[in-house]
Amino acid sequence: xxxxxxxxxxxxxxxxxxxxxxxxxxxxxxxxxxxxxxxxxxxxxxxxxxxxxxxxxxxxxxxxxxxxxxxxxxxxxxxxxxxxxxxxxxxxxxxxxxxxxxxxxxxxxxxxxxxxxxxxxxxxxxxxxxxxxxxxxxxxxxxxxxxxxxxxxxxxxxxxxxxxxxxxxxxxxxxxxxxxxxxxxxxxxxxxxxxxxxxxxxxxxxxxxxxxxxxxxxxxxxxxxxxxxxxxxxxxxxxxxxxxxxxxxxxxxxxxxxxxxxxxxxxxxxxxxxxxxxxxxxxxxxxxxxxxxxxxxxxxxxxxxxxxxxxxxxxxxxxxxxxxxxxxxxxxxxxxxxxxxxxxxxxxxxxxxxxxx
Numbered sequence: 001x002x003x004x005x006x007x008x009x010x011x012x013x014x015x016x017x018x019x020x021x022x023x024x025x026x027x028x029x030x031x032x033x034x035x036x037x038x039x040x041x042x043x044x045x046x047x048x049x050x051x052x053x054x055x056x057x058x059x060x061x062x063x064x065x066x067x068x069x070x071x072x073x074x075x076x077x078x079x080x081x082x083x084x085x086x087x088x089x090x091x092x093x094x095x096x097x098x099x100x101x102x103x104x105x106x107x108x109x110x111x112x113x114x115x116x117x118x119x120x121x122x123x124x125x126x127x128x129x130x131x132x133x134x135x136x137x138x139x140x141x142x143x144x145x146x147x148x149x150x151x152x153x154x155x156x157x158x159x160x161x162x163x164x165x166x167x168x169x170x171x172x173x174x175x176x177x178x179x180x181x182x183x184x185x186x187x188x189x190x191x192x193x194x195x196x197x198x199x200x201x202x203x204x205x206x207x208x209x210x211x212x213x214x215x216x217x218x219x220x221x222x223x224x225x226x227x228x229x230x231x232x233x234x235x236x237x238x239x240x241x242x243x244x245x246x247x248x249x250x251x252x253x254x255x256x257x258x259x260x261x262x263x264x265x266x267x268x269x270x271x272x273x274x275x276x277x278x279x280x281x282x283x284x285x286x287x288x289x290x291x292x293x294x295x296x297x298x299x300x301x302x303x304x305x306x307x308x309x310x311x312x313x314x315x316x317x318x319x320x321x322x323x324x325x326x327x328x329x330x331x332x333x334x335x336x337x338x339x340x341x342x343x344x345x346x347x348x349x350x351x352x353x354x355x356x357x
Contacts (some may be wrong), residue, residue, distance in 0.1 A: 092316075096134035099313040101304045103139045103297075104129075110147030110155065110177040115320050117144060119154035125318040126162050136313065137165040137304035140185060141297060146176025149201060149252055156259055159184045165307035169300035170194045170291070175279050179290070180256055183263035187303055189295035190282035197290050199260060200277030201253035203245055206233045264289060 093102070104125050108117050115121045129135045140159075146152065159166065159181060168174070168182040170190040175198035182188055190196050212219060212234070221229035230241045237245070253275065261271040266289055274280075274288055285291040293299070305313050 093128055093132055093135065093318060096132065096314070096316060098134060099136050099305075099308075099310040100132075100134050100316050101137045101139060101301050101308070101310075101313055102129040102135045103141055103301070103315055103317050105141045105143070105317075105319065106178060106181065107141075107143045107171075110144060110152050110181075112148070112151055116318075117147070119151055119158065121320050122155050123158045124320070126158055128318055129164065130162060135164065135316070136308035136310050137167070138162065139297070139300045139304050140166065140168045140182065141171065141300075142168055142174045142178050142182055143171035144175070144178035145173050145195075146178050146198065149177060149256075152177025152180045153255070153259075155181045156184055156263075165304055167300045167304040167307065169295075169297045170196055170282065173279075176200070180259055183260040183290075185263070186307060187293070187300075188291040189293055189300045189303070190285055190291040191296075192282045192294055194282040194285075195279040196282055196285045197274065198277060198279045199256060199271065199275040201249050201256060202277070203249050205231050205237060205245070207236045208233045209235050260290075 093100075102125075104116050104122065106117050106122070108115070110117055112118050112120070116125055126138075129138055155177075166185040168185040168188045170182070170188065172191075172194060174182055174190065174194060174196045179197055179199065219234045221232060221234060223229050227238075227241050227244075229235070230237055230245075257268060257271045257275050260266070261268045264271070270289070274290065280288065280290065282291060282294055286294060295303075301315060305311070
């Protein structure tokens with residue numbers, strides 16, 4: 001081997017500095033951190049968050065664009081730049097510039113929850129329709145099986161006080177307290193297969209005493225009167241209590257019958273004969289007088305406009321909240337991001353300790 005080759009071999013094989021032997025690391029048991037106990041599992045490797053930032057940025061840009069479009073549309077609408085047609089729909093009653101038919105949905109259980117299926121929620125929207133001079137008539141889109149009797153009574157009274165024409169469009173169900181409200185309308189549409197009617201009142205008291213006895217549970221109620229605990233379910237009703245509750249139900253039901261008779265222009269006896277507590281099909285309801293005609297929501301809107309003597313109109317939906325939810329926003333934008341992608345992003349951000357409000 002030449003001297004040059006020996007020199008290269010020596011250069012590449014220079015002795016390395018002697019290193020001190022390192023103490024051998026003892027394996028740490030799972031759940032320890034630097035030798036100290038910790039109530040956490042080893043952290044998984046961090047994943048990149050670039051796609052999350054990109055998704056949020058895209059949604060933010062689209063949101064700004066939508067807000068700008070809505071603002072411009074609102075401005076032009078308030079200036080009267082858009083004519084009103086019978087097929088158009090406005091989402092905000094304050095932007096109306098011509099005759100309109102308002103639509104209020106009564107959907108779900110009649111109760112006190114602040115929605116349009118409650119006295120407070122319905123009255124708030126009725127007041128808007130009453131006070132706006134552009135609203136000439138109202139359509140109630142009803143899809144409810146009833147609910148709290150007192151809530152239905154209050155909503156019925158509010159509808160009686162409404163001065164403009166009211167037409168009901170019945171969806172899959174218009175029963176019990178929902179029908180009591182509907183009976184005050186000037187005209188009722190129903191589908192052929194709608195379950196409508198169910199004029200009746202029910203009260204339920206569950207007796208769990210037999211079950212408690214089998215489980216070895218003994219309950220003592222300390223009351224100011226013998227019947228104070230009659231509805232608690234800890235014992236069976238006495239005959240006197242059962243008669244008392246039956247009389248209460250009969251009184252409430254009688255007001256139901258009278259209200260329907262007044263609203264539908266029928267005699268009390270005619271309505272009482274139909275007050276079986278059962279629903280009828282839409283076809284039968286038209287025959288027995290509980291509804292006027294088979295038809296759709298569009299038919300109800302046209303009828304409301306006819307009763308108000310308007311031929312050119314728009315429609316406006318009145319609801320408890322006018323804010324768009326995320327799904328509506330994605331539909332408007334036509335964004336490629338799916339709800340699953342957005343959900344995954346939010347979960348990952350939450351996992352990283354970020355606060356989303």
